[in-house]
Amino acid sequence: MYDVTTGKARPVEEEIITEENVYDRPDETIGFFPGQVLKDLYVAFALLVACIVLSYTIPAPLSDPANTASVDYVPRPEWFFFFYEQMLMFFPGYALISFGAVVVPGVFVVLLMIVPWLDRGPNHSPLKRPFAIVVGLLVTVTVVLNMLLAVSRIINFPGQ
Amino acid sequence: MGMIGRVRSQTADASKFVVDWMEHRTGIVTLTEHFLYEPVPKRGAWLYTLGSATLFLITLQFLTGILLLFYYVPSIEDAWNSVYYIQEEAYFGALIRGIHYWSANFLLAVIGLHMAQVFFSGGYKAPRELNWVVGVILLLLVIVLAFTGYLLRWDQDGFWASVVGMKIGSYTPFVGGATIHFLLGGDVVGPATLSRFFALHVWLLPAALAPFIGIHLYLLRRHGVFGSEFEYTERLAKLHENQRLEEYARYELDEGEEEYEDGENGYGDDYGDRGDYEDRRS
Numbered sequence: 001m002y003d004v005t006t007g008k009a010r011p012v013e014e015e016i017i018t019e020e021n022v023y024d025r026p027d028e029t030i031g032f033f034p035g036q037v038l039k040d041l042y043v044a045f046a047l048l049v050a051c052i053v054l055s056y057t058i059p060a061p062l063s064d065p066a067n068t069a070s071v072d073y074v075p076r077p078e079w080f081f082f083f084y085e086q087m088l089m090f091f092p093g094y095a096l097i098s099f100g101a102v103v104v105p106g107v108f109v110v111l112l113m114i115v116p117w118l119d120r121g122p123n124h125s126p127l128k129r130p131f132a133i134v135v136g137l138l139v140t141v142t143v144v145l146n147m148l149l150a151v152s153r154i155i156n157f158p159g160q
Numbered sequence: 161m162g163m164i165g166r167v168r169s170q171t172a173d174a175s176k177f178v179v180d181w182m183e184h185r186t187g188i189v190t191l192t193e194h195f196l197y198e199p200v201p202k203r204g205a206w207l208y209t210l211g212s213a214t215l216f217l218i219t220l221q222f223l224t225g226i227l228l229l230f231y232y233v234p235s236i237e238d239a240w241n242s243v244y245y246i247q248e249e250a251y252f253g254a255l256i257r258g259i260h261y262w263s264a265n266f267l268l269a270v271i272g273l274h275m276a277q278v279f280f281s282g283g284y285k286a287p288r289e290l291n292w293v294v295g296v297i298l299l300l301l302v303i304v305l306a307f308t309g310y311l312l313r314w315d316q317d318g319f320w321a322s323v324v325g326m327k328i329g330s331y332t333p334f335v336g337g338a339t340i341h342f343l344l345g346g347d348v349v350g351p352a353t354l355s356r357f358f359a360l361h362v363w364l365l366p367a368a369l370a371p372f373i374g375i376h377l378y379l380l381r382r383h384g385v386f387g388s389e390f391e392y393t394e395r396l397a398k399l400h401e402n403q404r405l406e407e408y409a410r411y412e413l414d415e416g417e418e419e420y421e422d423g424e425n426g427y428g429d430d431y432g433d434r435g436d437y438e439d440r441r442s
Contacts, residue, residue: 017399030205033196039205040212047213047266048259051220055258062247065240066319068349075320078310080268080303088328098331113296115279116289124282136279 076154083146086153199396200384204281210274211380217267218302218373224260225362232312234358236351239314264306271299291379294372301369308361314354322357323349 030036067073077085084105091100111118119132126133183189200208231250233242246253275295278284284292311322326349330340345352 017402029199030202031196032198032200035202036200036205036208037196040209040216043209043213044216047217047263047270048220051259051262051266052255054262055255059247059254060257060261061317062240062243062313063315063317066236066314066316068319070316073316073320075317075324077321077325078306079265080306097328098333098336101328102332102336109296109300113293116284116286116292119282119285122285124285126280126282129282132282133280136276140276 079147082150083143086146086150195381198381207277207281210270210277213270214267214274215373215377217263217270218369220259220263221267222366224256224263225366227256228260229362234312234354236314236354239312239354243313243315264309267302268306271302275299288379288383291376291383294376294379298369298372298376301365301372305361305365305369308357308365311349311354311357312361319349322353 087104088097088100091097091104119129121129123129179189228246231242231246231253233239243257246257248254250256278292278295307322307325310318312318326340326344329343330336332339341347343353343356344350345356
């Protein structure tokens, strides 16, 4: 509560709260407007500018018209499916594909949904929930690694 | 000068009238005030922009999606041509399609960051569990939207990626075959598939997405962002306590004067309705 670095003379318990300073504590709250709204607008504006610039520098792709007769075309999923596509490489053959393509992601989604009931402790701080954090980091690392693997595969074997 | 003063006061009166009129009929002023001036934690303000950025990008998706619909034709003969026309010929077509494409890409990335932020800060803990669940549902809807959008271009990439995706889906135990057959509208990706993906992408999924966004925001507003809510409720309570004491002291003073005046009437010792008065004032 009491932030030494902000130079507040008194800890929060002793501070006299008035209409003016009720949202003032730098370590506590700001009004949604304009404090938070401004920050949201900065980010939104940056994203919009990025989208506009990219629209002209790297136009949205459009390959040749679909040819249902071509048999040798190697489709690429979009980048956010890379890790999923890569994961399927670990489940080769018809015996395993159902397991790898559907059952494993399905279980993962269910686990993701029930995260709040798997980690019910009263602590919010990452330092006080080591198990949840380690699992979260492992999942993140797995997804990122799989994406990198997919990218390197695409670069190394463009035709496959 | 008198003129300016009159115009000023008339304008002030008119705007006051409009505001009062709207407030009386809709409550919009109180509502706006409530939404705008709600205190939020300062500490995570930049992190919380991830959620609003997600909302902003989805809004961009809706807007540019509507504009793309002005030209897009969902049939296998015309789909690719209409997309090509948008990209190469239509006024600002490349920009609108570019924003749709790039904001979709950013959307997936920002959602990932948003989820990671909520996960690592423990934002899903009681009483915010259901908002996490709604968030996961939103993630799944966005993924399906991204997948169905890919086919609509009807180019080689989108077409064959969808063929592969459908193939993978058909391996789902028990329900895979029937579900995929329904989505394809037959045995292979064809005209019916394009119609169905189009219906899903522009109608069903956005319609499903909107109410879940509403619930997500409602629950966010109800519980506030992660954890810090209790800090400011305590602080506000303390402020109100202070104001009450102050008012009480002032009243005490008024009462003293009145007491002196009323003394002759014999009301001096009657403090009975003080609480009542206090209530009516606040």
